[in-house]
Amino acid sequence: MTNVLEVFGLAAGYRNLPVLREVSFGVAPGELWAILGPNGAGKSTLLRACLGLHPPQSGRIEVLGRPIADWTRRQLAQQLAWVPQGLQAGLGFTGLELVLMGRNPRLGVWGMPSRIDTARALSLMAELGVEQVAQRSIDALSGGERRLLLVARALAQEPQILLLDEPTAFLDLKHQVDVLGRVKARVNRGLAALAVVHDVNHAAAFADKVLLLKGGRVLAWGSPESVMTTEVLEQLYELPIGSAHTREGQAVFAPRFEKPR
């Protein structure tokens, strides 16, 4: 199966500050990739580069076989969608209006949605469990509801690839599982997804592949079972890590805290 997103030898950063070096990997449809690493490893830069927001200093990124620079914004938005961490406060749009914005790459100049567009948006919201906030102002919603709306907005673009920036940040346990679970369900139906994840255990539980980034370089990548061992994670986070397995066989990792004497 050909990769929908390919990264070859990517080096990216700012003028005097290189952030990423020699990053290479490929995402195939039906795969949920988790990017793990300590702060400052370059995870957000990598995501922004894949979105075309950060031009590479060397190497290349290809979406559906074409270099990202060859895509117009509109064409790219029809294949690649982004779920950001946060939302501007005080805008005043309703939940439905926000999700309908995701239809923009497929609509005309004014972005006037048709009945079908509205119906699609509502069914997406239902799929993600937020249909009840359709007419409510987004400023009045909880963080979890807002995050789910952003996922719905991204899915409304009907993309082949989904990019998620810390999709579980600031969410309670239930919503963490909710968001990842629903994204995984979509991935199982053919979507490709690349998520920056801060919680190692989420990656272990949900991801098909993980990419470990340290100091701008790829430390390792592969399936969680093969890559996520305590040795590798200790190398990644420079911290003693302990692991265990739940009764269901799910791997769980935790840093080993030194109890103060």
Next chain:
Amino acid sequence: MSQSAQAAVELSPRFTFGRAAGLIFALACLVSVSFAVSARFGEQSISLSTALSDSASTDAAIFWSLRVPRALLALIVGAALGASGATLQGLLRNPLADPFVLGVSGGAALGATLAIAAGLGATWFFAFAGSVAATALALTGGRVQGRNSPYASLLTGVIFNAFAAAAITSVKALVMPEKLGEILYWLAGTLGYESAGALSLAAALQVVAIGVMWVYAGKLNLLMLGDDDAASLGVSVSAARLTILLAASLSVAGAVALSGLIGFVGLIVPHVLRLCLGPDQRLLIPCSALGGAAFLVFSDLLTRMLFTVFHAELPVGVVTGLLGGPFFLVLLHRRRLSAADLYWS
């Protein structure tokens, strides 16, 4: 019919064709009524029948050569200020932005001041050039590390206005005191009597500029979410920002060149309409244009009616402030403020 399709019949975004058409029609009626009333009444009482039938009468001269052009000017300037106010409030993500915030007032004033001081004619041209130059400066100042920061643009505009005020003060100190009166009069923001040629040119400019702002309104909605969000949703951010900014600036420059700095219209009208209609720019821009036009036409009528009291015409900016300010405060007080209304990040 599936459940979600059924729901779609009841649930809809606030911008629909029907709602937009209805609102625009209603506001257009309001504009027409205020135009008619403004042309009918004024400092002197005239007879409409005489004005329409006898083309040589004084009534006709007053009606066709004074009232109608003046009401048209108020309409054009009001529409420009309303539409560009709404656009800039969205573009800068700042509900307190007014059309002059990006340095337009400083640029126009400085241009006009220098033109008057140097004794050059065609003050309107230099005011126009000054405001365009100032906006270009704000645009350039807004590029921080290669990215567009609306806050940097805003800051550049505010700083430029302060700089222009200082420059104007020094020009005033150096120039003959007799030019002062002329400068202050220009800056007071008044509606005069323009020729048919000037009005046609102004109207054409505004039709184009407001048209562009309206066409880009959908993209402006997305830009309000953030540059990255908008880019990920398919908007060419730099091109869209530049186009919208140019359209808004040209609109304001075109209005200021003719009428000086008339305040409050571009700040209050979009703000009030946003409280009533929601933040969707596709609705807000045309409604703010129409609302601004009606507001300014009506304010101008009031200015002229007050002539019988003061034997002087107050600058129309005074009336817009006195009318608009309290009305806005009442409206703000009435609506239940949500926590989000209280701040924009």
Next chain:
Amino acid sequence: MTSSPFPRAAAALALAVSCSAIGSGSAPQAPTYLGPKPPTLVRRVVTLAPALTETVVALGGADRLVGVSRFDELPEVAQLPRVGGFIDPSVESVLALKPDLVLVQPSPANQQPVEKMAELGSPVLVVAMQSVAEILSGILAIGAALDLRERARSITTSIEQTRASIRAKASQQTPVRTLFIYGFDPLVVAGPGSFADELLKDAGAVNAAENASSPYQTYSVESAIRSRAEVVIFAAHDATSHERLSRLPGLKQARWVRLESKDLLHPGPGLAHGLEELFRLLHGGASRAGVQ
């Protein structure tokens, strides 16, 4: 007159200042007509400045006035409708009065409304009244327009005679360094080329502000001190500012004189009275024949 003359004085100053934008230091401007020719018999006159109203009244044409500016305070025109101010005359109001002639003082600020009036069919006579020469030619032009030439000529002749007699008397006095103050906040003095400056010369004074660069010059306090004035004439009614200035060294020694007659504030047909009062104020200590 019981109402405070201050607003009128301020307005007159403003008009004078704005009018002198045209022709400041250059050749005197001749009266010009704008718009259609006025009828041979001018019955309805609108004036947009008090000096012009006074001229019409002095010529005996008060009964022909139908509209005046809001700064007019002559009792003869108290009942007439007001048509606006200097920079904001109401074109509509002027038009509605159907005037045969509109008298206007030129200023860049009222150019647009005045041109509009002319365009819409009102005959306009633009009369500059900044210098003595302009006042005299203005009186004659207005007299010609109203067919009151005899009266106009007698007024101008009488003014010339008064000037000549005052000049003769002044030549027998020692010249007095005089500073003529129009207003205190900001400090505005009469410089060379101003109307007051001409009268000072006639009355045997040396204008202490001779180095000023404009007819209505804003002075700093230092410049006022350095002017070494022997007499300071002020027309404003601001007591505190006058006292503050009169206590300063360099100005303490000068004789401070308050001007009663308002005829010196704005140029107009009453300039002869103003000239006589000025002479009396400057040289009044020395009793001379003919000086009241």
